[in-house]
Amino acid sequence: AQSVTQLGSHVSVSEGALVLLRCNYSSSVPPYLFWYVQYPNQGLQLLLKYTSAATLVKGINGFEAEFKKSETSFHLTKPSAHMSDAAEYFCAASGAGSYQLTFGKGTKLSVIP
């Protein structure tokens, strides 16, 4: 069974600073990996996904993530935080060809002006 671990339930950064949200997966076979963002009282919006193509994946709103098989990681980064980035971020994994997603517990990102 897969598991997804997000390190840090809450991350605070200053506006303009680097954003780094950590995600590690546990799977014997490299899964498909996703980052979703959730704004208060809203559903999930896909930021980016890794599906065994390029290991560096660029998503929306300036976010990107790098798949590192040796570290079983898929950390999310953004060079410069914006106030509008404040939200909850979820890392998720699915098996290749599987529809089901396993979610991490989420990381709340706060951006300090």
Place this chain on the structure above:
Amino acid sequence: GAVVSQHPSWVICKSGTSVKIECRSLDFQATTMFWYRQFPKQSLMLMATSNEGSKATYEQGVEKDKFLINHASLTLSTLTVTSAHPEDSSFYICSWSPPEADTQYFGPGTRLTVL
């Protein structure tokens, strides 16, 4: 593209009543969809996987007689919370998985509060 709607966006009901939540895919069709529940400050927990025309597959610990899923078409699914109790208060989110898509598309969620 890949727009999913949910109705209602929030609902308050009395304990013991039933509540129906609709989930629609607006610009695509899909056989498979999912219902999730999210408690405050927690992650999404999969409740059930539903394929159009078949009975839903419920996750362990989710009562199928309490959470009735009707998936009658490729664009509409409903979740009915029967005899709701305060502990059923949660944020319910649906998602669809279109064919040849490698991800799910999520609805905006429904906030259920049971008094």
